Amino acid sequence: MFRSTACRWHTMLWDKPAPRGKAVALAYRAGEAAPRVVAKGQGLIAQEILDRARASGVYVHESAELVNLLMQVDVDQHIPPQLYVTIAELLAWLYALEAGVSVPPPSAIVPPAQERSQEYSE
Template sequence: MNTPHNPKQQAVALAYEAGDLAPHVVAKGRGLIAEQIIARAKEHEIFVHESKELVNLLMQVDLDDHIPPALYTAIAEILAWLYQMENQTLGK
């Protein structure tokens, strides 16, 4: 049984590599596209953080653009938490 699509759902995918000035937007979309972004992330065991407010702000960033400085702290906190969780998992 297929679940109905949520046309209001939004998703933004970020990428960050050492040496980058800041994370940049690699995918974004609404509705079915958002669902596909989330599904692809989960297939590849990529962490999915849910925050409507943050996604609303990130949806304003163009594809391939770096996130704005106003979002550095919020994204840095998520990345720091994620790195900590990965280190705990690898340390077990």
């Protein structure tokens, strides 16, 4: 389940169950340059982020590699350009689901290693 509107969307990404897991929350508003990291954490903090997301009907997507990359982005910062395509595919899938189209989830394709070598915080 997820909640989105024409103006914004939220999604959660996580790598494995807490207490050792990590979670990253993204949000996007129309007019923003790119989605932003709005919360991130490990262990009990990750579990709290996941619990709040699920209680609010926010979509939760599991992708260990993508979470590890997004953990490098500071809270309130936009995702780096290297992740635009990956996150856009996830967003397109969420919009399709919201429109009632049954499509398989995107495989979390991450950029090649040479594109990921740059620091991801802005």
